[in-house]
Structure formats: C-alpha cells, structure tokens
Amino acid sequence: MGTGVARKISESTVRRLSLYLRFLEEFEEQGTETLSSEELARRGSTTAAQVRKDLSLFGSFGKRGLGYSVRELKSTLRRLLGLDRAWRVALIGAGRIGSALFAYGDFRRRGFTIVTVLDTDPDKIGARWGSVRIQDAEGLEEVLRRESVDIAILAVPVEEAQRVADRVVDAGVQAVLNFAPTQLHVPTEVALRDVSMSMELEALSFALTTGNGTGP
Amino acid sequence: MGTGVARKISESTVRRLSLYLRFLEEFEEQGTETLSSEELARRGSTTAAQVRKDLSLFGSFGKRGLGYSVRELKSTLRRLLGLDRAWRVALIGAGRIGSALFAYGDFRRRGFTIVTVLDTDPDKIGARWGSVRIQDAEGLEEVLRRESVDIAILAVPVEEAQRVADRVVDAGVQAVLNFAPTQLHVPTEVALRDVSMSMELEALSFALTTGNGTGP
DNA sequence: CTAATGTTGTGAACGATTTCACAAGCACGG
DNA sequence: CCGTGCTTGTGAAATCGTTCACAACATTAG
Structure with missing residues (x-):
C-alpha cells in the first residue's frame, strides 16, 4: 500500500526492480507459480535480504512460509515501475543508432x-518506417506536443545533443x-x-587494467 | 603515486573518471589550460569535494591555489582508465545493433x-565492413584467440546471449x-x-510515475 | 487444536560513499 | 620577503545502501 508515499528510492533499487520483473517473466514461462526471495536472488546474483528489502519499500x-505469487508480483512490479500503461516515445535521430533502436523489439514488448x-x-x-x-x-x-510524447530518445550527433x-x-x-x-543538462x-x-x-578497460572486477 | 595499490574503486568513481576525461577534452578544445575541481564539478553535476576525493584515490x-593542468590530468586519467593502449575488440552479432555499434565513432576515438x-x-x-x-x-x-581479442561486445539475440x-x-x-x-553470468x-x-x-517510466527524478 | 516447517518483513548493525570543513601549499602583488 | 587569496588533499561526520538476524505469520501434518 505504500505506493502513494513520497519516499526516495535509490537508482540501484529501481534497476533491481526491473531485473526482478524480467526474472518473474522467465519463471512464469517455465510455469512456476510461486517463488521465494531466495530463488529470485539467485537468478539475479543478489541476496534474499536485498530482494525483500527492495520490495518492502513499496x-x-x-x-510468509510460501513466498511470492509469480503472477501477482509480476503485475505489482509492472504497476510500481509504471509499465501498466503505454508510454508514447519520440525517437529523435534516424541514423544508424536511431534505426537500431527503432527496430529493437524489447521496447515495444514493454509498453x-x-x-x-x-x-x-x-x-x-517523409520516409516510412x-x-x-x-x-x-x-x-x-x-x-512532440501534437503526439503527446512522454519520453524522448535522443540518437543525434553529440554536437547537437544539448540543443535538441x-x-x-x-x-x-x-x-x-x-x-x-x-x-x-536538463531541469x-x-x-x-x-x-x-x-x-x-x-569501465571494462579499467577493470582489465587494474584487475578489479566490475560486478558486485 | 598510488596507481599500483590494490584498492577497491567503486563503480560510481570509475564512471565519474570517464566523465571527467570527456570534460577535460571539451575544456582542452576550448583552450582552457587549467581547471579547478569546482569547474569540473559544475560541468559534471557533482561537487568539488567529490571530484577531489575521486582523484585522491589515485x-x-x-x-593548490591553481587547480589542475588540463593536459596533465587528461593524460593521467587516460592512463588510470587503461586508455593509453589500443584494446582489441570483437563484435559478435552483425545485426542492426551490431552494425550501429560498428559505425559508432566514439569507440575508435577512445582506443x-x-x-x-x-x-x-x-x-x-564473408561480407566486408x-x-x-x-x-x-x-x-x-x-x-577470438587468433585476433588476441581483449573485449567482446555481444549484440546477439537474447536466446543466444548466455551460450555465446x-x-x-x-x-x-x-x-x-x-x-x-x-x-x-560469467566467472x-x-x-x-x-x-x-x-x-x-x-527507470524513466518509474521516475515519471512517482515524480522522483533520476539524477543526483 | 498444536507442533513443525518455511519464508516473509523489518529493526538494527554494518559497510560504503558522499559531504563537510579546514590545514597545507602555491602564486602573486606589494 | 611577507601577506593575501585561492584551491587542493584529506580526516571526520553525515548520509545512504546492504546485510544480518529474528519475531511474526501462513501452511501443512498429525
């Protein structure tokens, strides 16, 4: 019930929520109906406590004793992340990167x-894509106004990016x-x-150079 | 002189070092020769203390009283990040994303x-790119062995990614x-x-939904 | 109904990162 | 050569994120 509360959620938590959602979809495809924080953690290279803490923020x-319903948690996460609606996206820049992004199926799949x-x-x-x-x-x-665009993806040359x-x-x-x-820079x-x-x-170059890994 | 020391550098610090390097290149193009942590911080939406702390790790x-020499700090950062050598990269997957990455000038520019x-x-x-x-x-x-590849970029379909x-x-x-x-998952x-x-x-969807910003 | 089992939700401890605050150092002007 | 002004480098404090540890609770078996 905490969705209305103004709490500051960390970037790491948001990233993990996205990950959990993906994992839940995987588990659902495999027919799993119920899942423990431990299993979710294993799939995401994190800890069970972390999973529970992330979710408990919301x-x-x-x-208790059972775990999470895959169906329910999936739909809860979709709602928390704002994926229970269709977002209207503008793609600015129709070059190589723009066209690769346009064709990228994963965007559509996620609303x-x-x-x-x-x-x-x-x-x-004037060309049709x-x-x-x-x-x-x-x-x-x-x-952008006419199309009620919510999100703009910039795939323009670096010199123009700030102006755009x-x-x-x-x-x-x-x-x-x-x-x-x-x-x-934006407001x-x-x-x-x-x-x-x-x-x-x-970051990979740094890791290779120092022998530091990149993961947790 | 601390470059040889085995210290754990955080992911955020590494990201900021990359950013500082870009900013230094920008400043150099504008003919700036000397820079304070304050100016660098302003360009990167961070704080002067953060900049100094990051650098002091190395x-x-x-x-004091002057700031940093743009030329020197730039070359120091390149060395710290391991960008003072050419990395050999393999691109796996020649689809849309692969071809966009191949043409992406920023990679070459950075070694x-x-x-x-x-x-x-x-x-x-067999086709030539x-x-x-x-x-x-x-x-x-x-x-990969014959070409002494240091880094592999995977731009393959999701089903094949782990196997590749x-x-x-x-x-x-x-x-x-x-x-x-x-x-x-890798070792x-x-x-x-x-x-x-x-x-x-x-993450943007979440930010729009909750009214939370994404930045610091 | 009670006991046994398993897993959540969460305060508290811990660890990491960021910010603060200031002594130390350098350049410049007089 | 000394004082003034400015900026670094860095301990210490504050904040933020993660892990620990366990009471609370649901389910199931007896």
Whole structure:
C-alpha cells in the first residue's frame, strides 16, 4: 500500500526492480507459480535480504512460509515501475543508432511505443518506417506536443545533443533517454538518463587494467 | 603515486573518471589550460569535494591555489582508465545493433578497435565492413584467440546471449559488454557490463510515475 | 487444536560513499 | 620577503545502501 508515499528510492533499487520483473517473466514461462526471495536472488546474483528489502519499500507482497505469487508480483512490479500503461516515445535521430533502436523489439514488448521519428536530413524526412513517417525535426516542439510524447530518445550527433535536449524540454517532455556520448543538462524536474556506450567500454578497460572486477 | 595499490574503486568513481576525461577534452578544445575541481564539478553535476576525493584515490594531481593542468590530468586519467593502449575488440552479432555499434565513432576515438566481426548468418559471413570481413561465429573461439581479442561486445539475440558468453569466456576473453536484454553470468574474474536499454526506459517510466527524478 | 516447517518483513548493525570543513601549499602583488 | 587569496588533499561526520538476524505469520501434518 505504500505506493502513494513520497519516499526516495535509490537508482540501484529501481534497476533491481526491473531485473526482478524480467526474472518473474522467465519463471512464469517455465510455469512456476510461486517463488521465494531466495530463488529470485539467485537468478539475479543478489541476496534474499536485498530482494525483500527492495520490495518492502513499496509494501508487503509475499506470504510468509510460501513466498511470492509469480503472477501477482509480476503485475505489482509492472504497476510500481509504471509499465501498466503505454508510454508514447519520440525517437529523435534516424541514423544508424536511431534505426537500431527503432527496430529493437524489447521496447515495444514493454509498453514503450515509438509514435514518431524525427530527423533533419531531407533525404530521410517523409520516409516510412513501419507505420510511422519521419518528421522534419524543424518542427520538433509542435510534433512532440501534437503526439503527446512522454519520453524522448535522443540518437543525434553529440554536437547537437544539448540543443535538441533543450528543445525537447521546451516542448514539455518530462523524460529523456540520451544516446549521444555526452552528459546533458536538463531541469531537475525532467528525468534524464545518459547511456554512454563508450563509458561502459572504459569501465571494462579499467577493470582489465587494474584487475578489479566490475560486478558486485 | 598510488596507481599500483590494490584498492577497491567503486563503480560510481570509475564512471565519474570517464566523465571527467570527456570534460577535460571539451575544456582542452576550448583552450582552457587549467581547471579547478569546482569547474569540473559544475560541468559534471557533482561537487568539488567529490571530484577531489575521486582523484585522491589515485594520487595527487593538482596544484593548490591553481587547480589542475588540463593536459596533465587528461593524460593521467587516460592512463588510470587503461586508455593509453589500443584494446582489441570483437563484435559478435552483425545485426542492426551490431552494425550501429560498428559505425559508432566514439569507440575508435577512445582506443577501442573492432578487429573482428562475427555472425552466424550465411548471407553475412564473408561480407566486408570497412576493413574487416565478417567471420563465421562457428569458429568463434579460434577467431577470438587468433585476433588476441581483449573485449567482446555481444549484440546477439537474447536466446543466444548466455551460450555465446560462455564460449567467449572459454576462448579466454576477460571482458564482455552485453547488449542483449538479459543479465549474463560469467566467472568472477571476467569483467562484465550488461547494457539494458529497456531498463533505462523503465527507470524513466518509474521516475515519471512517482515524480522522483533520476539524477543526483 | 498444536507442533513443525518455511519464508516473509523489518529493526538494527554494518559497510560504503558522499559531504563537510579546514590545514597545507602555491602564486602573486606589494 | 611577507601577506593575501585561492584551491587542493584529506580526516571526520553525515548520509545512504546492504546485510544480518529474528519475531511474526501462513501452511501443512498429525
């Protein structure tokens, strides 16, 4: 029942909730109906206490002596993560990364629908990708408003990324997923994640160099 | 001088070191020669104390009253992160994501060279991508050994990801960057990063749903 | 109904990371 | 050469996240 409470949930907890959800889907496919925190922990390379603590931040979803109902916990996690609705996503940038993201099935599967694609390249504007037509990024604000976009995915060159982010924010979008290799600045009320593939490689380079592992 | 010391560096610190390096490159392009922890912190949405603490884990690189030399700190960070050498990378999976990653300029720029691309699709095997020829993933272990691959990037379907990871590990590769939407298991001595684009979107969904921001 | 078994939910202990606060050090001007 | 101003490097304190340990409770068997 704690969903309405204003509590600060850590980034690690949110990541783990996503993971738990995936694992629950796996277990469901295998026909498992009930699951203990111990089993969930084993699948996710974490501890049973961690699983229970994460969940307890939001309420009490298990049955003592039994564990968790896979079906129920799955639907609870979907609700907690806000995945019980369809999010309207704009993809900005129709280059290589943009097109790979567009085709990425995992997004759709999880309720993220790319409702519009934008680019500045005249050769691309107007082209059809599946059921969407590439829009001119010139009219970005108008398009994002008209399409009631919730989340913008930025797959634009690094030089343009901050400028595009500013425009996206101006258009009232509250969440941005950035694939350009830079750290963007947005107002605090806008949610932002920078995905930096090079930084992931650099973390591996560091691990190889120092002999430190990367995992927990 | 503390580079040889076996100290446990946190994931957050490593991520920030990568960020600092990028910022230093930006500042260098603008002709800045000297930088205070305060300025670096502002660019990276962190605090000056955090910057100094991060750096102090490895040694003492600044001048009191003056700040840091951009050139020197940049080269120090490159060395700390292991970017003062060329890493040999194998790209496994020549689908949409694989091809986007292959073309991703930021990797090359940072010393990661994709020396081989592998796939199982007979239509792709043998094709040239720039200067590399797509190899048959059948002979994965042999290719990775022959090419002295340091890091493997997995851009394969989720069903195959764990199996491919196992083979990559068998071939002696010590670091894996996984783009398949699953959490892989590898021996502790192998460095692994799972990049989950859907999980990033889910974090945004959570932020939008709860009103929590995502940033610090 | 009672006992035995198993697993949750959670306060408390622990550990890690971040922030604070300030002495120490360097550059510059007078 | 000394004082002023600025910035680092770093212990100490505060905060945040994880692990421990166990009472509370559900289920099942007898």
